[in-house]
Amino acid sequence: MYDMPQKKRRNQWYYLIIIALVLFTVLAIVMPRLASKKAALSASLLPCSTADDIRAFGQNIVYYDGATIHCVNTLGKELWAFTIGEGADFYAGSTAVAAWSGKQIYLLGSDGKSTYNDMLDDTIQFARVGESYLAIVTGSEFEATLLIKDLEGNHVDSETTAFDGTLLLDCGFFGSQRDYLWTLSLDVDTTVIETVLSTFQAGKMTTGTAYLGEYIPYFVYEEDNQIKLIDTRSLRVFSQNCAENTGASRLLYGWQLIDSRRAQKGRALLLAPSGTNTMGYTVTELRLIYSGNDRRLSLPSECHGSMLSESAVYGVSPTLLYRCGINENKFTAYALPLEGSCTGFICALDGGACVIAVGSRAFCLTLP
Numbered sequence: 345m346y347d348m349p350q351k352k353r354r355n356q357w358y359y360l361i362i363i364a365l366v367l368f369t370v371l372a373i374v375m376p377r378l379a380s381k382k383a384a385l386s387a388s389l390l391p392c393s394t395a396d397d398i399r400a401f402g403q404n405i406v407y408y409d410g411a412t413i414h415c416v417n418t419l420g421k422e423l424w425a426f427t428i429g430e431g432a433d434f435y436a437g438s439t440a441v442a443a444w445s446g447k448q449i450y451l452l453g454s455d456g457k458s459t460y461n462d463m464l465d466d467t468i469q470f471a472r473v474g475e476s477y478l479a480i481v482t483g484s485e486f487e488a489t490l491l492i493k494d495l496e497g498n499h500v501d502s503e504t505t506a507f508d509g510t511l512l513l514d515c516g517f518f519g520s521q522r523d524y525l526w527t528l529s530l531d532v533d534t535t536v537i538e539t540v541l542s543t544f545q546a547g548k549m550t551t552g553t554a555y556l557g558e559y560i561p562y563f564v565y566e567e568d569n570q571i572k573l574i575d576t577r578s579l580r581v582f583s584q585n586c587a588e589n590t591g592a593s594r595l596l597y598g599w600q601l602i603d604s605r606r607a608q609k610g611r612a613l614l615l616a617p618s619g620t621n622t623m624g625y626t627v628t629e630l631r632l633i634y635s636g637n638d639r640r641l642s643l644p645s646e647c648h649g650s651m652l653s654e655s656a657v658y659g660v661s662p663t664l665l666y667r668c669g670i671n672e673n674k675f676t677a678y679a680l681p682l683e684g685s686c687t688g689f690i691c692a693l694d695g696g697a698c699v700i701a702v703g704s705r706a707f708c709l710t711l712p
Contacts, residue, residue, distance in 0.1 A: 385665060387681045390420045390699070390706040394688065398706060401436040402454075403695040405708065408434060413443055415456055418697050418708045424456025437473040440495065444468040444480075451478055451495065460497030474517030477546055479525060481512055486532075488512040492525065492546050501547050509533050510540065518566040524551070524584060526571055528561055541573065543586055552586030563601050567611050574601050576618075579633075594638070599631050603692055605652040607670055609635040614652050632657060634670060641668060644675055649689020653696040658711055660700055662686050667712060678712060 390405065392398055397408040404423065406415045413434055415423045432445040440459075441452040447467055451460040466482040466489065473479075477500060480491040490503040490512070510529040518524050523546045531538045539556040559575040566572070570589070571582040574596065581592040599615040606612075612634035616627045626646040632639055643650070643666055647659035652670075659666040659675070662685035666675040680686060688701035696711045 385678050385681060385712045386710045387700075387707045388419045388710075390416060390708055391422065392416075392706050394690070394701045394704050394706050396706075397434075398690050398699055399434075399436050400691045400693045400699075401441065402438055403693055403697070405691075405693065405699060406434070406436050406441060408432065413441065413452070415441075418693070418710055420708065426450070426452055426456055426458070433470070435470065435472055438475065440473045442471040442473040442478060442480075444471055447482075449480055451497070459495055460493070462497060464491075469512070470514075472515055472517070475522045477517055477522065477525075479515050479517070481515070485511055490515070490527070492544075501544070503544070506542070506550065513539075513560075514564070516564060518571065519545075519584070520569075523547075526564055528564070530560075531555075539575075541571075541582065541586055543571070543584055551584060552582075554582060554586035554588060556580070563604070565604060565611065574613075576600075579613075594633070602627075602650060603652045605654060607634060607652070607654050612652055612670060614650060614657060616650065627659070630657065630659075632670070639673075641673065641675075644677065647689075648686055648700070649698075651689075651692035651698055653711065656696075656711075658698070660686055660689050660698070660709070665709070665711065680709070682707065 392407040399406055401415060404415055404417050406413060410430060412425050412427045414425045417423060428443055428445055432443060434441055434443040439454050443450045443452060447464045449462050449464060449468055449471060450458050453459050464482055469481040469488060471480045478493045478495060481488050483489045486509055488507045492501040494500055507529055510531050513528040513530055515525055515527040518526060525544045527542045529540045531540055536558060539560055541554045541556055543551045545551055559577045561573045561575040563574040573580045577597050579594040579596055581589040598618055600618045601613060602616050603614040604611060615631040617629060626648060627650055628643050628646050630641040630650055632641055641657060643659040645661050647661045650659045655670055657668045657670060663680055665678045665680055668675045682702055684702045686700050687703055690699040690701055692698045698709050700707050700709055
C-alpha cells in the first residue's frame, strides 16, 4: 500500500533543507557586508585640542598649537612636525603647506620638509599654494604686493601696483597647468564698495578683470575651463578672461555653501541655510546641486555639520551619523562609536573622513 503521509514528510524535509541552504547562502553574502559597514565607521582620538587651529590636508590633518605645525593621519599618528613659533598662520593645499610668521615664509612638502624658506622685505598678509606655484601677498592692507614663485622658491612674477587702493581678499590657481591665478579684491575708493575679480597668467600680464558689485564672494573653483564663483547671492560663471556667462548663473540667496567635492559626475555643491558656517551651528535642511539637479534633503534630526564624499552626503548629530547616497533621498543612521556626544563639526577630509569635537577633544571619524 502507498504511504501518502510518509511521502508528504519526505517532501517537507526536502523543502526545509532547500530553505536552509538558501538562508545560509544569503547570510554568507549579507553578513560580511553588514560587518564591513559596521567596521567602516570608526573614530580615532587625535593628539590635538579643539582650541588648536585644525584643518584638512588632503586625506590627513594639520593643526597649529601656537608653536608647532603638526601633520597626523586619520588614526592620529603624527607624520611630521614643524616648529614655527608664536603668531604664525598657514594654508594647506592639496600636496603642500605654506606657513608664515611676520616676514618669514616657509613652504612644506607633504613629508613636512621645507622646500623653500625666505625672509621677505615686507610683512606677509597671506599665502596660497597650488600644484605648481606659490602666491604670497605682502604689504599693508591697501598697498598689497602679489609675489608668485615656483615650489622651489624661484621668482616667477609679481604685481606691485595692481592692488593699490584695494583690499586683496583671496587668490588661487587654476587652468590645465595651474599656471593661471584668480584674485578677489575689494575696491573701497568708490561710492559703493565693489568686489573685483582679476585673472593673471604666471609670468605674463593680467588676462581679465570683472567688477562684481556689492555681493562678496567667498568660494571660487574651476570647472569645464570656467571660473565659478559663489557669493552671498548667487553662483556666477566667468571665462578665463573674466567674461561673465550670465545664462549660467544660479540664485543661491538664503543658502550658504558648506562643502564642495568632485563626485562621480562632476562637482557637487552642498549648501545649508545662511548663518550655519561656524562651529556650534545645527542644520536640518540641505540643498544639493549636482549633475544638473538642484534638490533639497532633510536630515532626520539636528546635526552639528554636514559634508560630501565622492558618493554620499553625511550629517553628524550628537549621537548618530546619517548617510545618504548622492543620488538618493533617504538617510541611513549609524551610531557614533564615541564615549560621549559629538559637540561640533570641525572639517571634512578627502577620502571620506571628517574631524569632529567631543568637548575639548578632537576625533577623526572614518565614514561608511
